Amino acid sequence: MKTTEKTVIAQMLEHRSIRSYTDEIVPAADIEQAVAAGQKAATSSNIQTYSLVHVTDIEIRTAMIEISGGQDKVRDCGAFFVICADMRRHRLLADRCGVPCEQNVESFLLSVIDASLFAQNMALAFESLGWGTCYIGGIRNNLSAVQKILSLPTDVSPLFGMTVGRAAEEPWPRPRFPVDTIMHENGVVSDDVVLAQCDAYDDLMREYYLNRGASGRTWCGQMERFFEVPKRAHLKDFFEQMGVRWR
Template identity: 40%
Template sequence: MNSTIETLMNHRSVRKFKEIPLSTDQINTIVQAAQMASTSSFIQAYTIIGVTDPEKKKKLAELAGGQDYVAESGHFFIFCADLYRHSLIGKWEDADIDDSIQSTEKFMVTVIDAALAAQNAAIAAESLGLGICYIGGIRNNLEEVNKVIEAPEYVVPLFGLTVGHPDQQTDIKPRMPVSMVYQENAYQHNPEAVKEDIKAYDEQISAYYEKRTNGLRNDGWSGQMAKMLQRKSRMYMKDFIKEKKLDLK
């Protein structure tokens, strides 16, 4: 197993950091690694906002649901879907691109591009001995997040990434077995087989939580998913995206 695979296999979310800011070299390395991710048709439809201002980090931590480690991390990155530059290119080149950049397809491209870049950034950070945690909580209130980072039209903040020097060592949370997520040639949709697979995985996750919490928690994966998906969350998202002139067609 090479060092790259070892880094990937040792991933865990870190939610407690030492009070050490990232160096300029570390930030630049992480961003440059992010830029080397694959990008659809070379469109590079994302922007990364690095938040260093303590008050802005504190505000974003509150908006993300009171996640203090957003403010306490060594650096906080926000990954944005971004077609603003492209909208300007259309004007400068006298090209009619509105229908294209206001399409669901191009919005999907921006999200995919940003996600690929973010995962490169995460792996780069972990390879440097740093810890990371993705922050989807910024989508709790994108209107306010938008104000904090002053994002223009065609730019949608998607998620944050806390990066810093770890001040905790957590266990690696077991993923589903390969047989559940990898299928060859066609999707295997046998409900009974899926049920058996999930039952076995529930037992594994239950044992993981029981050990991690000294018996205070022992719920399985399927129970978590049922509770989480019963709660409607961020139902304003479609309207927000439309206001950004994205995902209209």
């Protein structure tokens, strides 16, 4: 390792989502390198159930702004990707030799886990090359529109987007829970301890919110209501249309 290079862990600990970008385009060589690094993530039984759509068409990217709830960065970043769970290869191979391709909750989990591990490896690779990244779950506001606009066939289901580009901001890193809040030995802690740990996390978050000009905000306060109403309840129907089965 050259002395100027960061360790992998130092790179990971520096992570923060970047939401404002310069107009610099991410070069093809960097994209290829980061995607190849992403692909080296572990994959269940080497099934590699994912595909990546590099969205270069400015009209499509502009349409994605509205789909993702007004996130201009989808158009303004240096590269925009849609990460998809992809069972099409497996279905086509099964069709070709005349056997069923049985989809169920396990196959859905496999494809989502595989796609997510790939995406996070890719994000880290981009960060190590000096680019900022931000996941865009906002595209799940309307996955049917994403599917149509990208002409995605059955069994290729968009999951989330990712913006990549040169940072035009230096956001404060968002603190995570202390390690002992999420790591346990031979089991997990009691409900009382969990609630006390959540309250303790708010002490950590106070300074972060203060620096973002949102003093008075608390993590517990936000999370208390996070799942009050079912989120994106249309997704079950969408994924069923794309071939996913819940058995």
